[in-house]
Amino acid sequence: MNLVTVSGPPSSGKTAVILKTIDSVQKRGLKVGVVKFDCLYTDDDILYEKAGVKVKKGLSGSLCPDHYFVSNIEEVTQWGLKEGLDLLITESAGLCNRCSPYIKTVTAVCVIDNLSGINTPKKIGPMLKTADIVIITKGDIVSQAEREVFASRVNTVNPGATIMHVNGLTGQGAYELSTLLYDDKVEVKTLVGEKLRFSMPSALCSYCLGETRIGESYQMGNVRKIDLGDKK
Amino acid sequence: MITINDIQSKTLTDLFEKYPFLPGFFEEHTLELNGNLDIKLVNYLDFLDEEEEQENRAMDKSQVLGSMCTYIDQMLAFLGEDEDDGVHSITLLPGTNKSGEAEQFGELTIKKSEIVCIVGPTGSGKSRLLADIEWVAQGDTPTSRSVLINGEAGDSKWRLNSGNKLVAQLSQNMNFVMDLTVYEFIELHAQSRLVEDIESVINKIFAQANDLAGEKFELSTPITSLSGGQSRALMIADTAILSKSPIVLIDEIENAGIDRKRALDLLVGEEKIVLMATHDPILALMGDKRIVIKNGGIHKVIETSDEEQNLLSDLERMDSVVQKMRNRLRQGEIIKKEDIGF
Numbered sequence: 001m002n003l004v005t006v007s008g009p010p011s012s013g014k015t016a017v018i019l020k021t022i023d024s025v026q027k028r029g030l031k032v033g034v035v036k037f038d039c040l041y042t043d044d045d046i047l048y049e050k051a052g053v054k055v056k057k058g059l060s061g062s063l064c065p066d067h068y069f070v071s072n073i074e075e076v077t078q079w080g081l082k083e084g085l086d087l088l089i090t091e092s093a094g095l096c097n098r099c100s101p102y103i104k105t106v107t108a109v110c111v112i113d114n115l116s117g118i119n120t121p122k123k124i125g126p127m128l129k130t131a132d133i134v135i136i137t138k139g140d141i142v143s144q145a146e147r148e149v150f151a152s153r154v155n156t157v158n159p160g161a162t163i164m165h166v167n168g169l170t171g172q173g174a175y176e177l178s179t180l181l182y183d184d185k186v187e188v189k190t191l192v193g194e195k196l197r198f199s200m201p202s203a204l205c206s207y208c209l210g211e212t213r214i215g216e217s218y219q220m221g222n223v224r225k226i227d228l229g230d231k232k
Numbered sequence: 233m234i235t236i237n238d239i240q241s242k243t244l245t246d247l248f249e250k251y252p253f254l255p256g257f258f259e260e261h262t263l264e265l266n267g268n269l270d271i272k273l274v275n276y277l278d279f280l281d282e283e284e285e286q287e288n289r290a291m292d293k294s295q296v297l298g299s300m301c302t303y304i305d306q307m308l309a310f311l312g313e314d315e316d317d318g319v320h321s322i323t324l325l326p327g328t329n330k331s332g333e334a335e336q337f338g339e340l341t342i343k344k345s346e347i348v349c350i351v352g353p354t355g356s357g358k359s360r361l362l363a364d365i366e367w368v369a370q371g372d373t374p375t376s377r378s379v380l381i382n383g384e385a386g387d388s389k390w391r392l393n394s395g396n397k398l399v400a401q402l403s404q405n406m407n408f409v410m411d412l413t414v415y416e417f418i419e420l421h422a423q424s425r426l427v428e429d430i431e432s433v434i435n436k437i438f439a440q441a442n443d444l445a446g447e448k449f450e451l452s453t454p455i456t457s458l459s460g461g462q463s464r465a466l467m468i469a470d471t472a473i474l475s476k477s478p479i480v481l482i483d484e485i486e487n488a489g490i491d492r493k494r495a496l497d498l499l500v501g502e503e504k505i506v507l508m509a510t511h512d513p514i515l516a517l518m519g520d521k522r523i524v525i526k527n528g529g530i531h532k533v534i535e536t537s538d539e540e541q542n543l544l545s546d547l548e549r550m551d552s553v554v555q556k557m558r559n560r561l562r563q564g565e566i567i568k569k570e571d572i573g574f
């Protein structure tokens with residue numbers, strides 16, 4: 001089984017791109033499944049199911065969705081193996097701009113869209129900077145120049161990545177993407193012992209633990225203070 | 233190949249002089265440049281050794297340095313390309329349609345400054361054809377077509393190099409979304425293309441765009457407030473002059489607020505290969521050839537005959553009749569039989 005992690009800002013087109021890509025992968029006779037990770041709510045599982053794709057979803061609730069992802073990715077991998085999948089894709093909404101669910105040996109795809117503004121690439125952080133493949137969507141509604149400028153910003157932030165344009169509506173570019181996602185020489189059996197590309201900060205402060213009162217005396221653990229420039 | 237050792241003990245001042253595009257990398261990586269630039273790169277990056285910075289950025293010094301080397305290599309390669317490396321022609325070799333039947337053409341070569349139209353019902357395979365070209369298909373896509381560049385089997389560098397896309401696209405539903413004036417917009421695009429004489433490029437594009445547009449606009453006009461025709465005019469002039477892509481795909485150009493003939497002339501004059509999906513007879517007859525697509529495959533290739541081309545002036549006359557009527561309606565006037573004039 002091959003494993004691919006797809007992440008990206010909310011509504012960037014992850015599901016649309018994955019669905020179109022799965023179309024091409026299935027035509028090659030490969031069995032694909034998806035696990036969607038989100039925070040509070042998602043409908044994506046219904047979309048995948050409609051397309052006849054094996055799907056599971058996991059909601060992290062009050063936890064950082066990326067922390068939740070790592071805590072569960074091995075179980076999810078075993079599910080995929082049990083289902084006899086050739087390709088397992090995880091979709092996670094990049095809600096935490098600091099963390100990213102990328103694992104060193106697993107193909108990491110980041111989906112961002114042309115409408116998000118040219119300063120987005122520098123804001124997204126590790127999810128974009130450390131991806132292997134960056135997919136840019138919604139090129140059908142912006143001008144050629146804006147597409148070129150956006151792609152060049154993405155390239156500056158992550159010069160090592162493969163950058164592709166995929167249209168989530170028409171599927172243009174999805175076949176091409178599919179050729180990069182499955183390699184029959186790769187065989188994932190377990191992720192135990194594999195490593196994240198980056199450590200995820202624990203961010204454990206008193207508020208993580210249920211504190212509701214405001215004020216310095218209630219703050220413990222990993223607390224950071226804003227720099228308002230009036231330090232003596 | 234630039235290595236970390238080549239750059240790390242140089243000062244920022246020296247590096248920026250040698251690689252004028254490098255400040256852009258610092259900017260996008262939110263590496264601030266307001267201090268002393270006569271400091272060695274490796275020392276400048278010392279702050280990344282702090283745990284908090286590493287946590288925030290999820291990048292350590294060696295990763296930033298590695299990424300910077302890759303970036304410098306790419307930009308140098310980009311700047312080093314000259315005209316001769318460019319695309320002079322593309323050739324399509326037949327594959328199969330959706331039913332697996334062989335496509336009905338021998339081989340189709342399209343050269344710089346040629347206009348080829350693509351016709352056929354929606355969903356018939358126009359996007360697939362375009363995707364085959366963009367991906368430089370080598371018998372490895374669903375249609376099994378092959379695409380040759382300059383008569384040779386395609387170089388796969390076109391596939392994955394984002395700064396070097398083979399096809400630029402212009403279509404009816406594209407809009408400007410950035411909050412910029414016309415001047416700032418062209419400037420931004422020119423900067424991303426590492427253009428040296430930005431002012432003259434801005435002026436050239438601005439002049440050409442105004443030439444194509446029915447109503448004039450200013451350099452200080454916000455791009456989002458341009459009319460449909462003006463937007464189209466600016467997009468075409470900008471793509472013709474600034475886009476590096478040798479092939480331009482146009483998906484219809486509505487006949488409103490833009491001189492379509494001159495728009496095509498501009499693209500052809502800038503030595504683009506023009507592919508145009510259209511069912512507008514006037515545009516179709518401006519093409520040298522047209523590709524007919526059916527059931528996912530190229531059904532045939534028709535050369536625009538002299539006879540067809542002779543119809544163009546009649547069609548244009550008919551078109552101007554309709555245009556005039558449209559204007560009359562807009563003015564609140566009555567349309568009469570005489571308006572038709574033939």
Ligand SMILES: Nc1nc2c(ncn2[C@@H]2O[C@H](COP(=O)(O)OP(=O)(O)OP(=O)(O)O)[C@@H](O)[C@H]2O)c(=O)[nH]1
Nearest residue numbers: 010011012013014015016093137138139167168169
């Ligand atoms: N015009 C256009 N719309 C697109 C494109 N890709 C996706 N969309 C639309 O954008 C919206 C969001 O797409 P999704 O695929 O649901 O995005 P997502 O990233 O999976 O969203 P979440 O999972 O909720 O974070 C949908 O309405 C899509 O139809 C594209 O290339 N062009």
Ligand SMILES: [Mg+2]
Nearest residue numbers: 014015044091
């Ligand atoms: Mg989704």
Ligand SMILES: [Zn+2]
Nearest residue numbers: 064066096099
């Ligand atoms: Zn997080």
Ligand SMILES: [Zn+2]
Nearest residue numbers: 203205207208
């Ligand atoms: Zn907390």
